[in-house]
Structure formats: structure tokens, C-alpha cells
Amino acid sequence: MTLLFVVAMAKACGYLLHRIGQPQVVGEMIAGFLIGPVVLGQLFPGLQAALFDPDDTAQLRALSEFGLLLFMFVIGAEFRFPAGERLGGVKASVVGVFSIALPFLLGAALAPWLYARFAPPSVSLLAFTLFIGTVCSVTAFPVLARILKEHGLLASQEGAVAMLAAAMSDVGAWLLLALVAMVHSNDGNLPLLAARVAGLLVLVAFSLLVLRPALARWLAGRSGYGQPQVLLGLLAGVMVYGSLTHWLQVHAVFGAFLFGLCLPRDEHLLQMIIERLEHLALMVFMPCFFALAGLSTAPGAFAETGLGALALVLLVAVVGKVAGSALGARLVRYPWRTSLRIGVLMNTRGLMELVVLKIGLDLGLISAQLFTLLIVMTIVTTLMTGPLLTLLSRRQPALLALQQP
Numbered sequence: 001m002t003l004l005f006v007v008a009m010a011k012a013c014g015y016l017l018h019r020i021g022q023p024q025v026v027g028e029m030i031a032g033f034l035i036g037p038v039v040l041g042q043l044f045p046g047l048q049a050a051l052f053d054p055d056d057t058a059q060l061r062a063l064s065e066f067g068l069l070l071f072m073f074v075i076g077a078e079f080r081f082p083a084g085e086r087l088g089g090v091k092a093s094v095v096g097v098f099s100i101a102l103p104f105l106l107g108a109a110l111a112p113w114l115y116a117r118f119a120p121p122s123v124s125l126l127a128f129t130l131f132i133g134t135v136c137s138v139t140a141f142p143v144l145a146r147i148l149k150e151h152g153l154l155a156s157q158e159g160a161v162a163m164l165a166a167a168m169s170d171v172g173a174w175l176l177l178a179l180v181a182m183v184h185s186n187d188g189n190l191p192l193l194a195a196r197v198a199g200l201l202v203l204v205a206f207s208l209l210v211l212r213p214a215l216a217r218w219l220a221g222r223s224g225y226g227q228p229q230v231l232l233g234l235l236a237g238v239m240v241y242g243s244l245t246h247w248l249q250v251h252a253v254f255g256a257f258l259f260g261l262c263l264p265r266d267e268h269l270l271q272m273i274i275e276r277l278e279h280l281a282l283m284v285f286m287p288c289f290f291a292l293a294g295l296s297t298a299p300g301a302f303a304e305t306g307l308g309a310l311a312l313v314l315l316v317a318v319v320g321k322v323a324g325s326a327l328g329a330r331l332v333r334y335p336w337r338t339s340l341r342i343g344v345l346m347n348t349r350g351l352m353e354l355v356v357l358k359i360g361l362d363l364g365l366i367s368a369q370l371f372t373l374l375i376v377m378t379i380v381t382t383l384m385t386g387p388l389l390t391l392l393s394r395r396q397p398a399l400l401a402l403q404q405p
Contacts, residue, residue: 003060009031010031010286015027025142026143026350028286032289032293034294035048036296038299067281067285069242069256071278071285073238073257073277077261077269077273078273090332092160092161092164095325096165096167096172097168098324099321099328100172102324103136103320104134104136104320106136107132107136107316111125113312114313120364120367127183130180131180131184134180135357136317136320139170140352140382141167143349144345144346144348148345153345158341158342159345161329162345166346177356180360181363184365185363200250203244204258212262215264231276241255243255293354298371300369310377314380318381321346324343326340329343341392344388345385350382353374357374
């Protein structure tokens, strides 16, 4: 009954958000927040207690963790840097660097104030600061692609720049999060931290230089990607890599994502993964993840300094991403209007931010109160992307072509 309720709420909210021009996944994220203690727990505490007793929550946690591994594996398998001319790639790289650097610095500057009010007692100021900076730096590559498609911007030059910069931003954010996780788990033990960083680098090098060509040869020897052995082999790889990165004191999702990156960029293989794994993960498992995130929120997060903290977090997140990306675009001599549109696009956070936040909560980097505030920030910054693009388009109906210097 609990699983049915969770999935039904996710799909209903997703449908409603899609009807008003927002990505469906954002509606599913909102559904998870609604069934948590902040909304459902306040309005109908008896119903929430009946639906989410400890046994049901344990089942949701198991499904959520498995679904998150599958989802990150699929993201890794689907990940492709958008093709483009070399000069465009250089310009997008500049935008990507600025879209990480400025929000990271602003988030790090805000972190000491948040640390004094919301940090768990076990986390160091260094790990907390690095994590808040990382949170402010995330751009949701998959959600951004969906927004660009719905606004007819995928084929535009500014859309291509935003996609490539977002891809670089995502890679940078994951590397930062891996560093944060290891700093937090090895705080004060520099030799052990160095050993684990070295272990992660060795794993990445082995994966890209040895495992990737080996997987290509193994898959080329199969008569078809639909064979059960192929699917079982891929699932086994996900579990093994998740266990390896967990052992290195980095979250298991890094291993799943890394294993996905090792797969050959073959469209038939990707289609098999989408049909066999992605649909299942998105339809059943990820709603469990959203529900578990919602259940982890704190109803008292908005009391006392909570609303002020939320306003500051929103200000830093929006200004950092929009201004950083726009400044990067202006540095490579794009027009101000186009630079602002790129900045608005890069402010999309969506599901990837929620994954980062849940990892931080699970690792004990942030409290439930701050987790709640950051979820609201994630939803608001994602929801504002579409309306801001529409507003800019109304002020200039024709899509602007990027001017070459």
C-alpha cells in the first residue's frame, strides 16, 4: 500500500507539473516533499504514521538505494559531451569553469554562518564548507536537456553551449563531492586521506584505460545486447563498483556512475539499458528515493532563523550560478542578453542536486533542518528556469544567434 501511494503521488504531481510546462521529474520531487513531515505530517499526522511505519520506511530505503545505483549507472551510460566545434567547446569550457567557481566561492563564504546554526556536531568546518560550495555549484544536466527540448533550444547555439558547460559542471561537482566525502571520513588523518584519494584515482584510471576497452570487446562478442547474460553482467558491474567506492569512503553512487561511463557509446546498447533499466528506475525506484528524501525533512526547519537562512541560500545559489555563468559567457564575448539566458539555464539544479543533498545527509555532512532548506532551494531554482526563459523570450521574441567575435 505504501509503495502504491508513493508511486501514485509521484506520477500525479509529475503530470500536474508537466501540464504547466515544468519537467515531470520536478513534480515527482515535490511529491516526495509533500508526503514528508513538513506537509502531510503536519496536516494528517495519523495518515502519515500509518503509511510510513518503520517497516515500510526500511523497504523504501532498500528500494531507494538500489534505484539510485541504477539511476546513476544509467546517467553514466547516457553521458555524452555534446558534439560541437572546437572553438565552441573552448567557450563552453570557460562558461563551465565560471559556473562552478563563483557559486562555489559564494557558498563557501556563506558556510561558516550556516555551520554555526545547522551543522551536525560531528562534521568539521572544512568538510561542511566544501560541501556547501559543492551544493551551490551543481547543474542538473538531464533536467536541463529536457527544459531545452521543451523550449525549442536544443538546436540553438546557446543551448549547445549550456549543455556542454553543464556537462563539465556536473563532472566537476561529482569530483568535488568525492573529495568532500573523503575529507569528511578521514578528517585529521592526512596519510589515510591521501591513500584513499590515490585509490580512487587508480580506480578511475583502471576503469577508463583497462575496463572500458575490455567491456567493448566483451559486448562486441555478444550476438545481441538483449541477452540475459549482458544484463546480469552489467548489474554485477554496478554492484561491484558501488562496493569499491563505498570501501574507499566515497558513496556507492560514484561507483555506479563510473561503471556507466566505461560502457561503449553505442546507441543499441543505450536503448537496451533505457528499456530494461531506466524505465523501471524512473517509474518505481526513484519515487521511493524522492519519498525517502521527503521523509528526511524536518518540520521545524523554517522556525526562528530558518526563513532567513532559506532566503540567503536562495540568493547565493541563484546569484552564483546566473552571474558566474553569464560572466563566463561575457568573457568569451557573447552578448549580454545571450549570456544572461545561458546563466538562467545553468541555474537548473533538479534531480542531480537532490542526489547530492541526500548523499550529504547520509554522510552526516548536513542536518535535517538544512537538508530541508536546501531541498526547497533545489525545487525553486529548477522551477524558475522555464518562466525566466519565457520572460526573456517575450522581451526578444526571435531567438538570438550568438555573435562570433
